[in-house]
Amino acid sequence: MGEQETWLGLQRRAKPLVQAGILLGLGVGGFFDGIVLHQILQWHHMLSAHPDPTVAGDLRLNVMVDGFFHVATYVFTIAGIILLWRAWQNPAVLPSGRTLLGSTILGWGIFNLVEGIVNHHLLGIHHVWPDGPGSVLLWDIAFLIWGILFIVSGYAIVRSDDAVSPTPEELEERPGQE
Numbered sequence: 001m002g003e004q005e006t007w008l009g010l011q012r013r014a015k016p017l018v019q020a021g022i023l024l025g026l027g028v029g030g031f032f033d034g035i036v037l038h039q040i041l042q043w044h045h046m047l048s049a050h051p052d053p054t055v056a057g058d059l060r061l062n063v064m065v066d067g068f069f070h071v072a073t074y075v076f077t078i079a080g081i082i083l084l085w086r087a088w089q090n091p092a093v094l095p096s097g098r099t100l101l102g103s104t105i106l107g108w109g110i111f112n113l114v115e116g117i118v119n120h121h122l123l124g125i126h127h128v129w130p131d132g133p134g135s136v137l138l139w140d141i142a143f144l145i146w147g148i149l150f151i152v153s154g155y156a157i158v159r160s161d162d163a164v165s166p167t168p169e170e171l172e173e174r175p176g177q178e
Helices: 012-040 059-089 097-122 136-159 168-172
Strands: none
Touching: 012 059, 012 097, 012 136, 097 136
């Protein structure tokens, strides 16, 4: 079967492009969060809900930790660019803009889901908009729902790309395997 095998319901040859897009999405999602929510709107900083009020109220420390957060999103973005360049150097990988867009949206959704679960709910070090209208929990759950919607829609965009979706014949060749 070789090239006809699937990976996450897609042709295996799409894997390098999807992985690149997911890393780019992790970076873009992180940059959006950090630039828009932390800096422009100033809804929160990385440690603005830290249990220790001296940590939560230390703007200098919070801005520094926001900077480390941006370093991580920068690393995801650079890694995604490197993987994208490598994917497009591989003649077996189709340079599909639709797949790249969908997998980038998917990666952004993964960022929101993981960051929301870990930082908002498990660690409780910050929340989306603690001073906004409605409860803190409402905004934190909305952030998770946004992530889930991005994951589902990003995957749907990738799956709708004929260049990477397995044909019905390829699916019939492997009964029970997906």
